[in-house]
Amino acid sequence: xxxxxxxxxxxxxxxxxxxxxxxxxxxxxxxxxxxxxxxxxxxxxxxxxxxxxxxxxxxxxxxxxxxxxxxxxxxxxxxxxxxxxxxxxxxxxxxxxxxxxxxxxxxxxxxxxxxxxxxxxxxxxxxxxxxxxxxxxxxxxxxxxxxxxxxxxxxxxxxxxxxxxxxxxxxxxxxxxxxxxxxxxxxxxxxxxxxxxxxxxxxxxxxxxxxxxxxxxxxxxxxxxxxxx
Ligand SMILES: Nc1ncnc2c1ncn2[C@@H]1O[C@H](COP(=O)(O)OP(=O)(O)O)[C@@H](O)[C@H]1O
Ligand SMILES: [Mg+2]
Numbered sequence: 001x002x003x004x005x006x007x008x009x010x011x012x013x014x015x016x017x018x019x020x021x022x023x024x025x026x027x028x029x030x031x032x033x034x035x036x037x038x039x040x041x042x043x044x045x046x047x048x049x050x051x052x053x054x055x056x057x058x059x060x061x062x063x064x065x066x067x068x069x070x071x072x073x074x075x076x077x078x079x080x081x082x083x084x085x086x087x088x089x090x091x092x093x094x095x096x097x098x099x100x101x102x103x104x105x106x107x108x109x110x111x112x113x114x115x116x117x118x119x120x121x122x123x124x125x126x127x128x129x130x131x132x133x134x135x136x137x138x139x140x141x142x143x144x145x146x147x148x149x150x151x152x153x154x155x156x157x158x159x160x161x162x163x164x165x166x167x168x169x170x171x172x173x174x175x176x177x178x179x180x181x182x183x184x185x186x187x188x189x190x191x192x193x194x195x196x197x198x199x200x201x202x203x204x205x206x207x208x209x210x211x212x213x214x215x216x217x218x219x220x221x222x223x224x225x226x227x228x229x
Pocket of ligand 1: 024025026027030047048049050051054055056
């Protein structure tokens with residue numbers, strides 16, 4: 001009896017851990033951030049530490065990659081498999097933030113599939129050649145429900161430290177900047193998404209004050225208000 005019960009608990013725990021995407025319920029600011037994607041190609045989620053920026057970015061990226069949009073979704077929808085990038089400042093930062101939230105604990109390969117991309121949607125992973133445990137890319141099963149033809153999306157991880165040259169090349173549907181990128185990298189990423197009418201998201205904690213990328217998103221009045229009580 002007890003053994004059967006423990007096995008059941010273990011199975012429930014496994015399902016919960018492999019089900020992050022369906023369990024995701026955005027906070028109010030996360031909801032606003034997602035919804036803004038329906039009408040804006042470029043979005044900035046600026047908030048203090050630990051307020052759910054990386055989780056919001058991860059949840060939205062997992063939806064686009066899998067095509068599994070929840071009933072309540074009011075944001076951007078792609079009707080085909082996508083090519084997305086997710087990037088941080090360094091290889092380690094990308095691994096410990098976007099990769100961890102999307103795939104699971106970087107150092108425990110047996111736990112990959114416990115992040116926002118459900119285990120059953122991960123068709124393959126390609127290791128990077130930089131930081132230990134850092135992935136180069138993930139192949140994700142897209143669609144296949146109802147009469148929609150199944151396909152494959154590809155997520156690649158990038159970092160700003162590699163410089164703008166590494167950011168040139170392929171056409172993308174979306175680029176996620178987790179933490180603020182230098183303007184030349186941001187522009188390069190945005191250019192990658194032009195042909196698809198794709199999107200960019202920036203999730204960022206204002207530690208270093210207002211830079212040129214952040215100022216792109218603020219109105220003159222908002223800039224006026226900064227620093228005033
Ligand atoms: N909608 C949500 N529901 C439940 N937990 C959340 C939600 N959004 C964020 N969290 C949790 O809050 C913590 C901080 O989130 P995170 O995205 O890492 O913050 P940030 O990137 O803003 O520093 C994490 O433990 C995350 O799992
Ligand atoms: Mg974060």
